[in-house]
Amino acid sequence: MVLDNDLLDKWLLVQFGADAAFCRELIEEIQDLRDELDAAEGRVDDLRRKENEALAAENEVLSAKIDTLNANLAEMLASVRHQAETIDAAVHGIVVACQNAENA
Numbered sequence: 001m002v003l004d005n006d007l008l009d010k011w012l013l014v015q016f017g018a019d020a021a022f023c024r025e026l027i028e029e030i031q032d033l034r035d036e037l038d039a040a041e042g043r044v045d046d047l048r049r050k051e052n053e054a055l056a057a058e059n060e061v062l063s064a065k066i067d068t069l070n071a072n073l074a075e076m077l078a079s080v081r082h083q084a085e086t087i088d089a090a091v092h093g094i095v096v097a098c099q100n101a102e103n104a
Contacts (some may be wrong), residue, residue, distance in 0.1 A: 012020035
């Protein structure tokens with residue numbers, strides 16, 4: 001907020017008389033503090049944005065790792081299924097061979 005300094009000084013003099021200069025200093029200090037607060041809020045916003053960007057990048061890395069793990073698990077599952085089918089076929093062959101041996 002920008003104030004007309006001459007108008008403010010006249011108003012302060014009318015309102016506060018001898019304390020007008022002190023009031024003027026307080027108003028200037030308040031304005032400085034507001035400026036500092038605005039700057040601090042800007043820095044906080046920048047930090048939040050940077051943190052969000054870092055988290056998004058980390059999420060992408062983790063997502064890629066999860067995708068890799070899922071692909072590895074799918075390969076392992078396919079391998080286990082193939083091994084189970086091979087074992088099942090071998091057991092069936094043994095059963096048939098035993099039955100044939102009994103019948104012979």
